Amino acid sequence: MFRDTMLFFDYEIRHTLRNPVWPLFGVMQPVLYLLLFAPLVANTTAGGASTADTLRMFTPGVMIMIALFGSLFVGFAMINEIRNGYLERLAVSPAWRPAIVLGRTLRDMIVLVVQALLLVALALLLGMRASLPGLALMLLLMATTGLLASGLSYGMALAVRDENGMSQILQFFALPLILLTGIMLPMSLAPQWMQTVAMFNPLYHAVEAGRALFAGDFGNGSIPLGFGLTLLLGALTTAWSVSSMRRLAS
Template sequence: MLRHTMLFLGYELGNLRRNPAWPLLGIMQPVLYLLLFAPLLTKLTPGGTLSEALVVFTPAALVMIALFGSMFTGFGMINETRNGVLERLAVSQAWRPSIVLGRVAKDMIMLVLQSLLVLGVASLMGLRISLSAMGLMLLLMAVTGLFAANLSYGLALSIRDENGMSQIVQFFLLPLMLLSGLMLPISLGPDWMQAVAKFNPLYYAVEAGRALFAGDFSSGTIPTAFALFLVLGVLTLTWSVRSLRKLAG
């Protein structure tokens, strides 16, 4: 099982090395938000400093990578389905879940590396956090990517059409972003919005990240976010593997 997963991981990383432009372009949006949007939040922080604004916004920028990076990974799988590549892999001697797990492992590795780059930019801008907070945040990004990538692959294997999948992703992406407090803390919104946000799993990832960056390791949002995305990751992984089995007939 592990051998097959590592083989598919190596194959996916090889494809990534041959075309590294997309991962680099994927981090441009969060970096631009850090450079151009985070300074606007200084008026909302108690001290009015950029470093305080970065504590609020950098976790949101990292969750943004998980959203815009991992949620669009399934489009490549649709093309492989259309060309018959995925069907041949699904009926091969390989352990079938490894076909998905290898891709998800690649996505999680890329998400962590992209997060490190964003943290580096934020550090140059004045962000100061502990190593323990950084490590936990990177781990949180990995489990968030586990959920987002598996959800994308499950949608790709179920819909098998780029236009249909694009419409579904775009339809849900904006309300998920706004109700997670990505741009501004959800505490600034009306009561009804704060109540609805509690049903958005990304809200807990953003709030947990802000608690970690603020040094509040006792916040209940931290274990909630980890538990929630681990459960969602397992559920979406099961769904994507079952969809792959249906594809194989």
């Protein structure tokens, strides 16, 4: 099964490298947020905040944004493969069926880490200072968030099999999820009911964990909570997409 997974991963990563413009284009929106929105966030604190402090607070949130939007829409390509019969031919081949999904998911996580490194390099050039061990752990947290979003996208693609329907569903949930993370503006500025709702958003805890990691606050309780939630939900969404692939083959 490991061999089959790596074969599909090798195929998917080669396909991505033949078209590198899309992964690079995917990081441009977060870069613009970093350049244009972070200075506005600095002015929401009393007396303003230094550039370094603002970037240390804002960059982990933008990394989670990359993980969400970079993986949440990967399933659209799978819908086209279902329509032209390519995926069914793979599903009935002798290959281990979960590898069809796992190889793609592994590719998605690698692409996210590369995008994150580009974003962090820019933030460092702009003056951000962060804990190096915390940065390494943040990349891992971002990858688990990507696992969650990627598994959800592939599972939904296999269940819905329609680009318009899937797009409407994802857009409906993506915006509230992002707004309730505190990426754009601190949740301390929100009314109490929004702060309460945000506690049920796993991405909120991932962002809080990332900020604690960047600050070197490794004893912060948000870190195990952020990792635990993203890993659990990532395992569930991946299991759903694998199960959907098995049903497609049968």
